Amino acid sequence: MQPEQEQEILNLRDRQLTPKQIARKLGLKASEVSTFLQSHAEQTALASAEKGELLPVAQCLVDVNFAKVLLGNETSETSGLGLVVVTRSKGYNRFVAASYLIDYWCLGVKDVIPPRNCNDSQYKNFVQLSYSQFMQEYEEISVEQAQALVWGAIAYAKTLGFEPHRDFEQSKAHLGESTSEIGLKFGRNGKPCYIEGPHDNTRKIINTLKNSVGEGNFDYLFGMG
CATH class of the missing domain: 1.10.10 (Arc Repressor Mutant, subunit A)
Known part of the structure; x- marks a missing residue:
């Protein structure tokens, strides 16, 4: 040729x-x-x-509600959860994909699926399964926006006393550092809002919020798990 x-x-x-x-x-x-x-x-x-560089980005996705709230400055009363998927190309029809479940009202990175290798059909199945809890409604965003969403949520959660999920450590290199100047507003109505999850240490989370922002300066909802 x-x-x-x-x-x-x-x-x-x-x-x-x-x-x-x-x-x-x-x-x-x-x-x-x-x-x-x-x-x-x-x-x-x-x-x-x-060269020590990241693999090229193949695709970045986010659920529609997360995009509207944080990138479109709209309001949401339905959920404080969003899902970001970052996929990099490892070669023709070969990908490495990871997902980041974000509690953008309070806890930051709540769960992570670390980078996994997949082919085209496996990747499509990964995306469909990942967004099934969001009614499979998602849209494509830039890697800069994906990084801003994840790192922004982490920074906000840290001000409240919360660290990202333990699996984030092995997934942050795949995401890449954020260099974006995108201005995002986390929390709900100007303050943290904690919604109890099925695997949360609820008492510890509430006590952390009391210590970081003070009783009466955050909202909470129990029994959603």
Whole structure:
């Protein structure tokens, strides 16, 4: 395959054409196009790893309600939970995906599914399962927005005395540090609001809030678990 053909393949791929569509346009076999794309993606990922760089971002998702509240400055009385999924490309049809469950009213990063390897079909199943509790309503966002949502929630929770879920430590490198200047407002109606979960140490959380912001300066709701 000539260098000119390789570059044209990459150009067409950037336009979201499938290997079969690219092959028809260039008079090549679909298998040749797929093989080249896989090799190029693997070489790119390897070069990034050797430089200590993160894998390229494939897709970032967030549930629609979380996006409206924090990115659209709308209000929500239904839930203080949101889910961010960050997916990076490990090569052609190979991904590494992780999810971050955010309590943006109080606790910050409440749960994490650490980075996992998957192919295209496995990734689609991962996304559908992840957002099933959000009625599978989600939208794509930039990695900068995803980072701002997660790190912003962590920073807010720390002011209240809460650390992120223990699995965040092995997932923060995958997320990447936030460099965004996006202004986000956490909490509910200007103050923390704790909603009890099924696995929470409720007494410890309430005592932490009393110590950090003072009794009467936060809201809470029990029995939701």
